Amino acid sequence: MMTMETMLRELGAASHDFSEEEQAKLLDQGYLLIPNVLDATAVDLLRRRVEQIWEVEGEAAGLEVHQQPGTRRLADLVNKGDVFDRVWMNPRVLAAAWLLFRRPFKLFSLNARDALPGQGEQALHADWGERERDEPCRVVNSVWMLDTFSKVTGATRIVPKSHQLAGKPSDYVADLNLPHADEVLALGGPGTVMVYNAHAWHGGTKNQSHDHRRALHCAYVDRNFAQQTDQRQYLRPETRSRLSEPARYLLDVE
Numbered sequence: 038m039m040t041m042e043t044m045l046r047e048l049g050a051a052s053h054d055f056s057e058e059e060q061a062k063l064l065d066q067g068y069l070l071i072p073n074v075l076d077a078t079a080v081d082l083l084r085r086r087v088e089q090i091w092e093v094e095g096e097a098a099g100l101e102v103h104q105q106p107g108t109r110r111l112a113d114l115v116n117k118g119d120v121f122d123r124v125w126m127n128p129r130v131l132a133a134a135w136l137l138f139r140r141p142f143k144l145f146s147l148n149a150r151d152a153l154p155g156q157g158e159q160a161l162h163a164d165w166g167e168r169e170r171d172e173p174c175r176v177v178n179s180v181w182m183l184d185t186f187s188k189v190t191g192a193t194r195i196v197p198k199s200h201q202l203a204g205k206p207s208d209y210v211a212d213l214n215l216p217h218a219d220e221v222l223a224l225g226g227p228g229t230v231m232v233y234n235a236h237a238w239h240g241g242t243k244n245q246s247h248d249h250r251r252a253l254h255c256a257y258v259d260r261n262f263a264q265q266t267d268q269r270q271y272l273r274p275e276t277r278s279r280l281s282e283p284a285r286y287l288l289d290v291e
């Protein structure tokens with residue numbers, strides 16, 4: 038029978054070591070930027086594929102989860118190309134997620150988000166409801182930069198250490214749309230990934246450039262909770278036919 042530990046070992050995540058500094062960043066600050074997770078060829082393949090899907094899906098793009106004014110979104114990317122396997126099964130990101138969870142987890146969702154020029158700003162939020170005092174990490178997210186994330190292009194903002202607070206962001210902040218005094222921007226070139234404890238308050242900022250600001254969001258959830266995209270419901274036969282046993286475990290479609 039597949040277990041969490043076997044899955045991590047078979048997908049190559051068990052052998053990933055993070056330095057003390059990286060571990061502190063992830064566990065204490067709540068996020069870690071990992072450069073060069075994707076090389077230029079992989080970024081190009083992913084950009085092409087998301088553009089194809091946007092073209093084909095048109096007005097319906099993103100509907101499986103939600104659409105958002107000022108952005109183009111996509112959902113259920115597990116079933117929309119094997120090019121995405123390198124994302125949701127990435128050993129380094131899975132190893133980082135394991136550091137945060139330390140308990141069995143599964144894929145929550147794999148989505149794309151493009152903040153359109155002049156738009157894309159979001160209120161600070163956590164990707165979970167109110168956090169109980171001492172509640173363990175229930176959700177880990179990762180932002181995969183397909184374009185450069187800068188102050189101008191609308192990098193994601195995140196408030197370090199906010200994942201440790203009980204309750205919800207509005208218990209602490211009067212206007213969640215304003216910049217927060219402690220927020221930092223997740224800056225990086227295409228191929229960089231920010232992994233974060235998704236109880237941490239974060240949000241998109243405005244894309245002030247004339248270009249795309251595309252990203253994939255790959256999230257994992259404590260295995261005892263529901264997925265955002267129910268993989269059993271959405272799994273296509275052609276996806277199932279290419280999945281290894283550990284991949285099926287990670288999707289929870291065994």
Ligand SMILES: O=C(O)CCC(=O)C(=O)O
Pocket residue numbers: 150159180191192193194239240241242252
């Ligand atoms: O794409 C981003 O910069 C962050 C998006 C985000 O946090 C969300 O859509 O919930």
